[in-house]
Every structure is written in structure tokens, then in C-alpha cells.
Amino acid sequence: MAEPQFLQTSRRSFLKTTGHLMIGFSLYPIASCETKGSQMKAPPYVGTPPRPHVDSKLIDSWIRLDAEGHLTVLSGKQELGQGIKIALIQIAAEELDIEPSRCHIINSDTGQTPNEGFTAGSNSVEGSGKAIRNAAAEARLHLLKLAAQRWETTPESLSVTNGTIKSQTGQEISYWNLLEGKFIEEKITGEAIPKSPSQYAYVGKALQRDDIQQMVKGESHFVHDLRMPGMVHARIFHPPSYQDRLASIDLSAVESMPGVLKVIKNGSFLAVVAEREYQAVKAREMLKSLAIWNKAPIEIPLDQLFDSMKSTSGKPEEVKLSPGIADVIAKAPISHQAEYFKPYTMHASMGPSCAVALWEEDLLTVWTATQGVYPVRGTLADLFSLDEEKIRCIGVPGSGCYGQNGSDDVSGEAALIAKEMPGTHVRLQWMREDEHKWEPYGTAMGFQLSAGMDSDGKILAWDTNVWSDSHSTRPNGQAASFVSARHLDLPFAFQKGGFSGGSYRNGIPEYTIAAKQLHLYNYSGPLRTSSLRGLGAYGNTFALESFLDELIHKSGSDPIDFRLRNLEDPRAKAVLEKLAEKTDWKSRQKPAGYGFGIAYSRYKNSTSYFAVLAEVEINREAKTYHLKKLTGVIDSGLIINPDGLKNQTEGGIIQSASWSMIEEVQFDQDGIKSTDWTSYPILRTIDTPEVEVHLIDRPNTPPMGAGEAAMGPVSAAIANAIFDATGSRIRDLPLKAEKIDWEAISVSLHRSML
Amino acid sequence: MPKNIQLRVNGETKTIAADPNEPLLYILRGDLALSGPKYGCGLHQCGACMVIVDSKAEPTCLRACSSFENTEITTLEGLAKNGNLHPVQQAFIDTQAAQCGYCLNGMIISAVALLEENPKPSDGQIREALDLVICRCGTHSRFIKAVKLASETLNH
Numbered sequence: 001m002a003e004p005q006f007l008q009t010s011r012r013s014f015l016k017t018t019g020h021l022m023i024g025f026s027l028y029p030i031a032s033c034e035t036k037g038s039q040m041k042a043p044p045y046v047g048t049p050p051r052p053h054v055d056s057k058l059i060d061s062w063i064r065l066d067a068e069g070h071l072t073v074l075s076g077k078q079e080l081g082q083g084i085k086i087a088l089i090q091i092a093a094e095e096l097d098i099e100p101s102r103c104h105i106i107n108s109d110t111g112q113t114p115n116e117g118f119t120a121g122s123n124s125v126e127g128s129g130k131a132i133r134n135a136a137a138e139a140r141l142h143l144l145k146l147a148a149q150r151w152e153t154t155p156e157s158l159s160v161t162n163g164t165i166k167s168q169t170g171q172e173i174s175y176w177n178l179l180e181g182k183f184i185e186e187k188i189t190g191e192a193i194p195k196s197p198s199q200y201a202y203v204g205k206a207l208q209r210d211d212i213q214q215m216v217k218g219e220s221h222f223v224h225d226l227r228m229p230g231m232v233h234a235r236i237f238h239p240p241s242y243q244d245r246l247a248s249i250d251l252s253a254v255e256s257m258p259g260v261l262k263v264i265k266n267g268s269f270l271a272v273v274a275e276r277e278y279q280a281v282k283a284r285e286m287l288k289s290l291a292i293w294n295k296a297p298i299e300i301p302l303d304q305l306f307d308s309m310k311s312t313s314g315k316p317e318e319v320k321l322s323p324g325i326a327d328v329i330a331k332a333p334i335s336h337q338a339e340y341f342k343p344y345t346m347h348a349s350m351g352p353s354c355a356v357a358l359w360e361e362d363l364l365t366v367w368t369a370t371q372g373v374y375p376v377r378g379t380l381a382d383l384f385s386l387d388e389e390k391i392r393c394i395g396v397p398g399s400g401c402y403g404q405n406g407s408d409d410v411s412g413e414a415a416l417i418a419k420e421m422p423g424t425h426v427r428l429q430w431m432r433e434d435e436h437k438w439e440p441y442g443t444a445m446g447f448q449l450s451a452g453m454d455s456d457g458k459i460l461a462w463d464t465n466v467w468s469d470s471h472s473t474r475p476n477g478q479a480a481s482f483v484s485a486r487h488l489d490l491p492f493a494f495q496k497g498g499f500s501g502g503s504y505r506n507g508i509p510e511y512t513i514a515a516k517q518l519h520l521y522n523y524s525g526p527l528r529t530s531s532l533r534g535l536g537a538y539g540n541t542f543a544l545e546s547f548l549d550e551l552i553h554k555s556g557s558d559p560i561d562f563r564l565r566n567l568e569d570p571r572a573k574a575v576l577e578k579l580a581e582k583t584d585w586k587s588r589q590k591p592a593g594y595g596f597g598i599a600y601s602r603y604k605n606s607t608s609y610f611a612v613l614a615e616v617e618i619n620r621e622a623k624t625y626h627l628k629k630l631t632g633v634i635d636s637g638l639i640i641n642p643d644g645l646k647n648q649t650e651g652g653i654i655q656s657a658s659w660s661m662i663e664e665v666q667f668d669q670d671g672i673k674s675t676d677w678t679s680y681p682i683l684r685t686i687d688t689p690e691v692e693v694h695l696i697d698r699p700n701t702p703p704m705g706a707g708e709a710a711m712g713p714v715s716a717a718i719a720n721a722i723f724d725a726t727g728s729r730i731r732d733l734p735l736k737a738e739k740i741d742w743e744a745i746s747v748s749l750h751r752s753m754l
Numbered sequence: 755m756p757k758n759i760q761l762r763v764n765g766e767t768k769t770i771a772a773d774p775n776e777p778l779l780y781i782l783r784g785d786l787a788l789s790g791p792k793y794g795c796g797l798h799q800c801g802a803c804m805v806i807v808d809s810k811a812e813p814t815c816l817r818a819c820s821s822f823e824n825t826e827i828t829t830l831e832g833l834a835k836n837g838n839l840h841p842v843q844q845a846f847i848d849t850q851a852a853q854c855g856y857c858l859n860g861m862i863i864s865a866v867a868l869l870e871e872n873p874k875p876s877d878g879q880i881r882e883a884l885d886l887v888i889c890r891c892g893t894h895s896r897f898i899k900a901v902k903l904a905s906e907t908l909n910h
Contacts, residue, residue, distance in 0.1 A: 215858050351792060
């Protein structure tokens, strides 16, 4: 076998030139791993020296044993707070039989980890986890073969305890002594068979996350916390609205402010660099007060979005056709049609986006909280017409993003600003206003559903029409996917991508229905949009599961029984059955003013199963409702870390409750009006419902992404519960109490009293 | 004009030359290299920047640093005593109460201040104390659980 070339010429020179940088960076993961040192007998973890990723078919690309007594896992997926680090460590520790406390992980660094695209679509455990499992199993087999050779026996006769191989005759050698400092340069052949779930010791355990220990002590963790030698601080002032362009500005008053090192004006791109962070904040305020803009109004009013969708979207994509379906629906004993709407919603990250950039001659390094270090590197390469090999993007955790927040944009902007400050680390952080106004929102969507049902409550036909703007404008190698690249003196033109799958995700019901049809109308709306947790599945599931509830009500059925009757997949039925059992569904008591709502979906119609019960209580005097409790059941296949899965699901439930009940981006012709937490409130602790999550473990099925499974069903369950309590069907999100027909409730109560 | 500002932070006296109007947060993060308190909004709306001032949880992203002279400031970094985590910190670990973790500073600081004043808070009082702090990941139910656990530990 040919020796893998770890250092190609260009890479070697890159490493050499940015050597001090590598040291600067490596301090970060090493320091963050040291907390493990106290619990183990192995020598303290000294990290693994960065070496470039060469080929994802090599064991060494995923699994490294070069730190004495420790395993280092490499993953191209980013830790976003979803607990991916511990889950991936558990997988590697399992296959290699090393205690997880001796395992470490490096995530998302174009200088050393594999290219795994974006950390998105709940795909990290399915994708990265699978690759790491295979690489770890292969590494174990390779090590067993080496030991077998040494002791003239067979690999099958050997066993491993915490990284030490033992023979049946009592010989022992650790992985590290066996390797004598050599890397595992073997290919992943597929020869090694991963362990069977019945042998698992670490997978399936609720191991704690290491990073929580660091965070509660206030240790440096986020990209916001990076402190580099000689680092300076930048702020940017974005145009007041999307299409506004700078008419004029006198920069002299800004340039003379205390601490200001540089003021940058490039077209409509305005930025300041200062010694102290607060000096940059003050200078930004000055830029804001001095800039004169050519205004370009947003033409479409907020309350006419659905009309605009219908009148401007043109011909639809025929995603699934069922000829003659309109007839079936029209002639069905019960037929029903309704329209639903989802507004623009925010990622609304708690910490505004931040990045650090450094140019050294023509080499660029960016510390970024992006979900995709390689795609951002490719996009930076386009922005600066630079060879990708000259750019290193190092992933550092950011504030929870749930899709594409401002992290990619701020990375591009930090690099643009740092270009003017060669040799200096430039830290750019957005202000709250930047994040609220400029992040790419989860798009508004419209839905038109019609169905026909027989008199026994069997659905005969279901027709879905969806209107949606793009759910993905992530960095794709074109500079203009960084929003500020569109504002430069020589602007990059932005082209929306052709990916429409996100728009109709979960748009076709999973229920057993003879005729199903879906048309997608691609809409080009007034606001900037991109990926938000679940993409179109959130809106589609809200519409579908609300509409199903309308059909169930018309047929006079029980919402769990109805679903069980119309689903075939036993795993789908199992989550609903478990929900019924855990909530005592059949014997539930319904006090006056109380409402129960059920919803179910299988995310992407192909991954995790999730069923949920929402309980609301109305207050007729105050004309409000209170979301009291949400109980969910999830099946995401083999569970790697039950507490991690629970935490993610609880979070998804509460976040979806917030989106569904109160969130809507406000705008008018002058621009975005939701600029802070007062003008875009989200759910706070006082209003947080009680949350209960139950897990179904399927050890013999592959693990599936779980982070997005709850989003859609929770919205419909709340709407269905409001209907159950009030008789009001709210079809446009958010589910605000003022949309409930309170008069009708008083009338019906009055009638029932007569 | 910069002025010498004298602050008591985590039991130590620090003198920093800064614009007296500069909000405390920038001094804590910039001059004192403390990563606990975080910038979230700059508007006193989200609680990311909370510290304990004397015995109350207070935001720091707007209020001038000079107004904190003659107070005792405790940040997240200053909660552990003699190498032992504060019971609230330990409870957050025990309940794994975090997702992205950006709000943890505000949540923990608010909880510590609450329990100092009221060692046995009700569910409603806990919710009220944490309500000032935004959490986008939806970890609220775990935070409430963590504060209850910390309260039990403290009263044990």
C-alpha cells in the first residue's frame, strides 16, 4: 500500500507560515480537555498536533491515538449545544473499548477535520457517527492484528480492556505502546464489523457533557470568548434596510474618535476597528448617526404576504401528482378545504454572531461559529479570489443557532475587515440589532389543503399546495451568500439556490391514503431567508396535523385512534400508543376551559417518530390561554445518549411552543421592525409549560437525527388544543389569543346553560 | 477621557483606566478577561451579562462602570469557593441543564441571587427570578429543576 502523503507541499508551507497560529489555536481544545485529567490514570492529555485532513477513507482522518493514553476523535460536524461531542465520543469509545473519560474530540476545522458539509438536518449522529463508528471499528481490528502478529496468535483470540489488548495467555499491551507513536495510516476497508448493540457498554448511557462543566465556571468556550494576542475589536453598521445603499458619509468625525484604528467604507459596507471593544461600539453609533442612505422601500405589506405568494409565484413544481384527485375530493361524502399560514420567524440567537479573522500575507484564518467550515472556506475563497488551501476555517462554538443565523455573514465580514489590518487578529461581533435585522429568517409559508373522506372516517384523497421561499441560502462557494458581499463597491450578485426539497419537507401526509398530491409554488419574498430548524417541515406539519384534526373532528373520531387506524408503520403507532399510555389518554378528565391537542409526524417522512399532547387552559375573563403542559414521545432508533436525546427534544418542544404561540417578524416599507427582544419577544421562563419526554429505544435499528423532530408536531398540537378548548380554529401562526373567537365561546356556554 | 476606576470583583480590588461611562460588561470581559458575563443585547433585555452586585443579580451591558465603584461584584468565575463549585453550579451539571450554554451565566447568577435571598423558593418564585434571562434553546424546564435541586442541597 502506498504511504499516505500527510503533508502535501502547499499544505506544509501553510503550516509553517501559520505555525504560531497553530499553537495559538491548539491551546484552546487542549485547555478545554484538561478537566478530564483528574479522573484517569493515563498521562494528562496533551492534545494531538494538527495535521491536515487528507482523505476521509483513512482511519487517521477520524481516529487518532497519538496522544499517549488518549483517543482523539475528529469530526467535521460542529457542536451547537446539541451534545454531539459526547455522543460521537461514546460511539468511538465503544468500538475501541477505551473509557470515554480518555476520549477527546476536535470538531470542524478545515486544517484537520474531514469535510462533512454542514451540521444540519439532524444528520450528525447518522452521518459523522456512522463514519466514526466504522473508523473506530477498523482501528480496533488493525490494532488487534498488530498484537496478534507480535504474539503469533489470531486477532479473534484477543480482548481489549480500556485500551489495553490482552491475550488468552496473559500477555498485555496498550494501544499506544503497540503503535510506538506511529499514526494509523490504514484505509477503512469495511472489513471490521462494528459491535452489536447487545455488547454496548458506553453507547446508550446518559454520560454527562464535559462542556457544561466548563460553562458553569465561566471558562472560555464560545467564539465570543477567544482572546488573541494583540486582538482588536470591530463593529459593522449594516444598511438600515435590505436594499438601502449608502449615499454619503463624512468619516472624519469617526476617524478621530478615541481608540479608533480604522474606518472602512467599501460601497455600502461600513465598519470600524478600535483598540477597545466599547470604543468600536461608540464608533459604530457615530457611523449610524452620520450615514445618509438612498432608501429602497420593501414593497409587500406584512398583511398581504399570502396574497403576494399566490399572485407572484408562477407555475408550481409538480412534486407528486395524482390525476383526478380533485374529482375524488369533490365527490367524497365528507370533503374539506382550508388554508394555513406561517409568518417569517427568527433564529433569534441569544448571542449576536461573532468571528475572529487574521490575515498573514495571503493566508487567511477565520475562527467561526459556522455550521459548515468547508463551505465557508469555499465562499471566502470566492470573496477574495484566493486558493482554498490558503484559508483555514476553525470552528468554535457559538450561541445556539438552529440553522443559519449570522455566523456565516460575520465570518465573511471579519475577513473583509481584517484584510485592512494585516497581521492583526480582528474580532467582529454583531450588535443585537444586526442579528435581529440581518439574520436570514425562516421563511413565511402558505398552505392550501383539501381532502375527501368517507362516512367511516377513512381519508380517500389529500391534496397539498405549498407556497414557500427558500429554506437554504447557506454559503455555497458564491461570495454573495455572505450578505455584506452584496453591499461592496463592486458587489457580488446573489442567486438563490435551486434546492426546494426543504419547502415541501413533510408536505405529503404519511397516513394511508389512496390518492395524494403535492404542488410547490416557489416564492421570492421580501425578506432574507435561509435554513431554520426543520426547514419546511415545521410549517407543513403545522398545516397537515391541524387539518387532520379538522377532519377528525368532522368524523367524530378520537385523535389518537384515528391516527392509529390510518397509519401502517408499527413504529409510528408505537409512539402514539406510548403517548396514550403515559398521559392516561383514555381516562383523561377535561375540566371546563381545558383543551387537549394531539399531533404526530415522522420527520422528513423518513427519520425520527414523534407524537405529542398539548394541554391548554383558557381564561375567558382575561381572553387568554395558558399552555400548561406538553408531553412528547420520540423514537429515533438506537439511542446513543438518552439524556442528550431528552434534552434536545425538551428544547425543541419549548422552542417550537415559542415560535408557535408568539413569534412573527414585523416589517414595513422602511425595513425590519423586530430589532430586539421587546419587538420580537420569545418565550420566557414564567410562561414555559411543563414538559415531559418519553423515549423509545430501538437498539437494533440505526440511530436517526432527533433535533428537529418535535418542531412541527408541537405547533399543531397547541392549535388543536386551543380548538378543543374554545372551538376556534386558528390557521395562521402565531397562535395568539386575540385570534380566538371569544364571543363564540360565551355564546356557546350561554346556550349550554339554558 | 479615561479615568481610573476602582472595582471590587470576585474579592479583589482592580483599578482600570477607562471611560467612566463604559458599561461594566466591557471592563469585565476586556480588561479582566472574564468570560462568564456575556454580551447579548446591550439593552438590559436578555440577562446574558448578569453579575451579582452586593447581593442582587444585575445586568452590566448598559450601566456605566463608574457607578459600580464601592460595590462588591461577583461574576460566574467568583462563585466557586476553595475549589468547590457553588451548589447552583453543581446542580446545573447534575441536571445537565444546558444546550448551547450562552444563557448559563445569567441563569446561574439569577439563581444564586434568588437562593441567597430566599433559600426555599416556590416554583413560581424560581420562574420569576429566571424570567429576566432569555434562553433560546428551550432549556427552561431543566433550569427550574436545577434551581430546585440547588435549593435542596443548600437546605440539607
